[in-house]
Amino acid sequence: MVSIQSDSPDRTLAIGKHIGQLLETGSVVALSGTLGAGKTWLAKGIAYGLGVPDYEYVNSPAYDLIHEYRGRLSVFHMDLYRLSSLSLDDELMVQDVFSQSGVCLIEWPERLASYPALQPAHQLHLQIDLVNDDDLGRVMTLEAHGSQLYDSIIHSLINVFT
Numbered sequence: 001m002v003s004i005q006s007d008s009p010d011r012t013l014a015i016g017k018h019i020g021q022l023l024e025t026g027s028v029v030a031l032s033g034t035l036g037a038g039k040t041w042l043a044k045g046i047a048y049g050l051g052v053p054d055y056e057y058v059n060s061p062a063y064d065l066i067h068e069y070r071g072r073l074s075v076f077h078m079d080l081y082r083l084s085s086l087s088l089d090d091e092l093m094v095q096d097v098f099s100q101s102g103v104c105l106i107e108w109p110e111r112l113a114s115y116p117a118l119q120p121a122h123q124l125h126l127q128i129d130l131v132n133d134d135d136l137g138r139v140m141t142l143e144a145h146g147s148q149l150y151d152s153i154i155h156s157l158i159n160v161f162t
């Protein structure tokens, strides 16, 4: 297991941007962590790294299940927080997103755990945790599943950010 530290929102944005620059069509990034950990900040950085202009980015996607952005690739940002269980429409929506060509960012991927049909074939998983007694400190734990690309992204992050 690999982890990197962030000591500010800007640092988290920079980490995300670095990830975004390396992602490819079909990439899936799952973002876990409690409310306020920094998943949306990281997703924003990833979107910047994928070339999504700042003015397009929605800061609080929690109100909608999904936002789509256009950068050098299409970006589908899902926030599943509000879904304690998925309706059939929700399932179809998630399946539709996985079938699109673009990058998929998922906050609260745990919401998909009990749906075998909704498991991505591969993913870069990031767990963001608060650091005790430090408002700005975060630790991000990274795991690559099912694609060499994610291993190389983790390797690159370690080189640049540790």
Ligand SMILES: Nc1ncnc2c1ncn2[C@@H]1O[C@H](COP(=O)(O)OP(=O)(O)O)[C@@H](O)[C@H]1O
Binding pocket: 006, 007, 008, 009, 010, 011, 012, 033, 034, 035, 036, 037, 038, 039, 040, 041, 042, 107, 135, 136, 137, 138
């Ligand atoms: N190192 C850090 N990285 C990311 N966010 C941080 C950091 N330190 C403090 N914060 C703050 O934590 C909050 C994270 O919010 P957000 O990204 O919306 O969380 P989540 O999507 O995980 O609920 C923001 O208010 C941000 O300013």
Ligand SMILES: [Mg+2]
Binding pocket: 039, 040, 062, 079, 107
């Ligand atoms: Mg969020």
